[in-house]
Amino acid sequence: MHVTDDAINSPATAGPAESAELPDDVRRAVFVVIPAYNESARVGEVIREVRGHYPNVVAVDDGSADNTAAQALAAGAAVLVHVVNRGQGAALQTGIDYALRQGAEYIVTFDSDGQHRVADIAALIAPIREGRWDISLGSRFLGGVENIPPGRKLLLRAGVLFTRVMSQVNITDTHNGLRAFSRRAALRIRITLDRMAHASEIIDEIRETQLPYGEVPVHIRYTDYSRAKGQSGFGAIKILFHYFFKRLTDY
Amino acid sequence: MHINVFQIVVLPILLILFGERVAAVIRGRIPRRVAAFWMFIWLTAGITVAWPEITTRIAQSVFGIGAGSNLVLYFAVLFMLIGFYMTYVRLRRLDANITQLVRHLAIQNARVGGLDLTPRHQDTKSPRND
Numbered sequence: 001m002h003v004t005d006d007a008i009n010s011p012a013t014a015g016p017a018e019s020a021e022l023p024d025d026v027r028r029a030v031f032v033v034i035p036a037y038n039e040s041a042r043v044g045e046v047i048r049e050v051r052g053h054y055p056n057v058v059a060v061d062d063g064s065a066d067n068t069a070a071q072a073l074a075a076g077a078a079v080l081v082h083v084v085n086r087g088q089g090a091a092l093q094t095g096i097d098y099a100l101r102q103g104a105e106y107i108v109t110f111d112s113d114g115q116h117r118v119a120d121i122a123a124l125i126a127p128i129r130e131g132r133w134d135i136s137l138g139s140r141f142l143g144g145v146e147n148i149p150p151g152r153k154l155l156l157r158a159g160v161l162f163t164r165v166m167s168q169v170n171i172t173d174t175h176n177g178l179r180a181f182s183r184r185a186a187l188r189i190r191i192t193l194d195r196m197a198h199a200s201e202i203i204d205e206i207r208e209t210q211l212p213y214g215e216v217p218v219h220i221r222y223t224d225y226s227r228a229k230g231q232s233g234f235g236a237i238k239i240l241f242h243y244f245f246k247r248l249t250d251y
Numbered sequence: 252m253h254i255n256v257f258q259i260v261v262l263p264i265l266l267i268l269f270g271e272r273v274a275a276v277i278r279g280r281i282p283r284r285v286a287a288f289w290m291f292i293w294l295t296a297g298i299t300v301a302w303p304e305i306t307t308r309i310a311q312s313v314f315g316i317g318a319g320s321n322l323v324l325y326f327a328v329l330f331m332l333i334g335f336y337m338t339y340v341r342l343r344r345l346d347a348n349i350t351q352l353v354r355h356l357a358i359q360n361a362r363v364g365g366l367d368l369t370p371r372h373q374d375t376k377s378p379r380n381d
Contacts, residue, residue: 060357073364080357086350094354098361194350245339 029105033095036112040066047075060091089198093191111177120218124180134185135213138178143217197242269293
């Protein structure tokens with residue numbers, strides 16, 4: 001299996017055939033981190049669905065103005081509340097820190113708006129558990145995507161190209177919130193870009209750790225709800241600025 | 252020496268700024284190094300305003316720039332850019348510190364769910380208001 005040694009790192013991929021249910025003890029060692037900002041409409045439902053298979057769900061309420069935290073708590077998640085909004089990158093790192101302290105062996109990051117499928121988590125964990133690699137990145141372009149708006153698709157493709165040039169990493173879907181980390185990977189990756197630029201930062205971090213990683217096909221459901229919550233073109237420019245500033249200055 | 256309106260307005264202001272730094276260092280409010288920096292800035296500004304020919308002479312002989320006012324402008328822009336950069340770096344650090352603080356609080360106050368949290372009081376919309 002080739003992993004990170006190529007000049008342009010084309011990771012291995014795992015097939016969807018591996019998405020069979022994981023044994024009980026493994027599922028209990030999985031912590032699913034769900035960052036949520038003003039998601040009271042969907043977060044409870046999403047957490048219940050995840051908890052149907054994985055008991056350990058860590059919801060990070062990133063300073064929501066609505067009752068996201070109450071909904072998450074009622075749905076049975078461990079709830080961490082950011083008293084002020086710090087952005088999705090910050091929320092993810094908070095959830096990861098907490099999961100590590102609770103003894104997580106596998107950490108999954110999962111979106112709170114219902115666009116990810118719980119069934120894909122097992123496929124992300126399987127190759128880590130088998131020791132094939134330490135980090136699984138979900139790819140909607142290897143898997144499937146429903147109702148993706150053309151503008152969003154173009155933006156994501158641009159993100160992939162950008163990552164290929166900037167990070168010398170050749171993966172098919174760079175801005176997918178569905179990922180899984182082994183414990184040792186989660187301990188070594190540090191998200192410092194609080195806002196949305198963390199997606200590119202995680203890829204740089206992955207490269208720096210030199211830990212093996214791979215892509216796993218996943219399915220994304222675009223709904224009117226998740227579309228309204230997504231990134232705009234202007235947001236993308238801000239993300240670029242934050243990302244370049246860190247690359248150039250390490251701040 | 253011919254004095255123009257610009258000099259009449261700006262020179263007293265620079266003199267006040269200079270004097271304020273002198274007073275500050277005498278009262279021990281600021282370290283000598285800091286005072287020296289600002290006194291140098293205001294003194295240089297005063298000299299260039301009072302005798303603008305000097306900047307032209309320096310501009311031409313040292314930097315090969317035609318007009319003294321251009322030299323001043325270039326340096327002003329340069330210093331401003333450096334200032335913006337330093338401010339941005341500071342902001343980023345401040346941001347990182349706030350995030351760390353918020354994260355610490357969030358983890359310290361983690362609550363584990365599975366409870367029935369139907370709001371029972373009108374005044375507690377979210378558990379953050381506990």
